[in-house]
Amino acid sequence: xxxxxxxxxxxxxxxxxxxxxxxxxxxxxxxxxxxxxxxxxxxxxxxxxxxxxxxxxxxxxxxxxxxxxxxxxxxxxxxxxxxxxxxxxxxxxxxxxxxxxxxxxxxxxxxx
Amino acid sequence: xxxxxxxxxxxxxxxxxxxxxxxxxxxxxxxxxxxxxxxxxxxxxxxxxxxxxxxxxxxxxxxxxxxxxxxxxxxxxxxxxxxxxxxxxxxxxxxxxxxxxxxxxxxxxxxxxx
Numbered sequence: 001x002x003x004x005x006x007x008x009x010x011x012x013x014x015x016x017x018x019x020x021x022x023x024x025x026x027x028x029x030x031x032x033x034x035x036x037x038x039x040x041x042x043x044x045x046x047x048x049x050x051x052x053x054x055x056x057x058x059x060x061x062x063x064x065x066x067x068x069x070x071x072x073x074x075x076x077x078x079x080x081x082x083x084x085x086x087x088x089x090x091x092x093x094x095x096x097x098x099x100x101x102x103x104x105x106x107x108x109x110x111x112x
Numbered sequence: 113x114x115x116x117x118x119x120x121x122x123x124x125x126x127x128x129x130x131x132x133x134x135x136x137x138x139x140x141x142x143x144x145x146x147x148x149x150x151x152x153x154x155x156x157x158x159x160x161x162x163x164x165x166x167x168x169x170x171x172x173x174x175x176x177x178x179x180x181x182x183x184x185x186x187x188x189x190x191x192x193x194x195x196x197x198x199x200x201x202x203x204x205x206x207x208x209x210x211x212x213x214x215x216x217x218x219x220x221x222x223x224x225x226x
């Protein structure tokens with residue numbers, strides 16, 4: 001799996017958009033970008049994933065650069081409950097069981 | 113509600129005792145996983161199972177054992193052979209069975225060995 005680089009921590013004001021960057025310069029053509037988040041003392045929560053097109057769901061948007069070497073997760077209107085550690089993971093999307101490799105992620109703090 | 117349950121949320125044991133952590137899912141998922149998380153660190157895979165009566169070691173299986181007798185259940189036993197058992201343990205499941213595999217996690221069990 002390709003290695004990812006994320007900032008250690010970020011702050012964002014409540015109600016503003018939170019933009020979380022992720023670098024994955026060694027990503028291969030068939031690897032997907034996944035985002036999970038983990039609120040303190042809870043299990044990780046799946047947010048979104050994408051291959052090369054931008055994706056949006058009810059939780060967030062994922063913007064992937066044209067060269068696929070970086071991406072940004074956007075929480076459009078951050079709330080205090082979005083305070084969590086956000087993990088960017090790059091991996092093949094295969095059938096069957098597969099482990100997830102979580103790095104240290106970005107600790108996002110939403111301030112009132 | 114469909115989901116993954118882990119019990120208990122907090123567990124305390126004396127050193128040298130084996131302890132079994134429960135994981136149950138009613139999502140009809142074929143694949144199940146156990147991860148360990150240490151403070152400030154990411155997750156590391158202990159064991160996973162793609163189907164009933166089958167399981168494989170992950171990256172840090174030493175000192176742990178699992179069973180998969182039912183599709184819904186994947187208990188993890190932390191044995192006395194595990195040198196540093198105090199950690200946050202997370203169970204996950206995914207559809208598996210030849211389909212794509214987004215993983216969904218339980219709430220975790222925090223094990224403290226005294």
